[in-house]
Amino acid sequence: MDSWWRLGENDGYHGNELAVNQITCPFCLEQGNYKLAHHREKSKPNSQKILNFDTYECGNCKGYVLVLWSASEFGSGFHNYHVLPWPLRIDTYPNYWPESVGRFWIQAKRNLIQENWDAASLMARSALQAAIRDSKAEGNNLKQEIEYLAREGILPPIMKEWSDALRELGNVSAHPLPDQPPTNPQDASDIVNFLDFLLEYLYTLPHRINEYRKRGDKK
Ligand SMILES: [Zn+2]
Structure with a gap:
């Protein structure tokens, strides 16, 4: 604005x-x-x-x-x-997001607020996975699905890099090694922030363009 x-x-x-x-x-x-x-x-x-x-x-x-x-x-x-002021607790997500994406996103945000860094990155990875699956990506695992969306032009190159970083960090929390150090707070915060951009790009931007078109019967 x-x-x-x-x-x-x-x-x-x-x-x-x-x-x-x-x-x-x-x-x-x-x-x-x-x-x-x-x-x-x-x-x-x-x-x-x-x-x-x-x-x-x-x-x-x-x-x-x-x-x-x-x-x-x-x-x-x-x-x-x-x-x-606004509530510091997050309890809603935009109604045009898929339910599974919104549910995991809320948990990622709440875990950040509560400083549960491992859980925040894990939930961010789950939100990413739900969003990628919702985009009808093909592949046997999340890595292949991200590559598919990048090849199809649905994810631009920089978003693909972020998605890969998000996936890798979430993987560490999902499958920890015996002496796995805790997730770095700044990493967890960045990853959830990347997720915000990704969801903005996948859902909010198309929604706003759609609303714009509906307003004036623009094609
Ligand atoms: Zn009140």
Whole structure:
């Protein structure tokens, strides 16, 4: 996004009103139990565009969240928002990801937060494997399947390198040697970060392009 005035114009959530029911309380993790405590707005000159600066109070724990949100100016039926603070615990993944990918990804993230480095890299490898299998890759093992996707042009060369690194690190955690040293925290963190990019590339980018096409019946 190149300007805050573009918030809600390109992507986001359905509807012209803030989907407050989707917002999880960062303190007690209850979802969508909010009461508006304060509202301010800023209008764009010579335009219908409005940025809303809202404070919501959680009905459960009485904590507050600040929500910056805006509906699309030209009535495309979208809005988008940013919330501060956000829950540090991760409990959802985008609904257009395959379930198995999302499940392992959540566990990889949670294990990072809890500093379980071996488990984080193992779960990242499982998420990778689920994503690769979902891409209809052919091969007898993960290595061959990654090579297949690279040959077919589904994975660009740099993603193939990352996927190989992710696979190798996860392999070590999955099949440890008797005196296997623990996974390096920075390695585990990098690997989960690579996974984020890979899933962005495999799922989020095509999803956003699809949403873009649907908006204007573009072909
Ligand atoms: Zn709360």
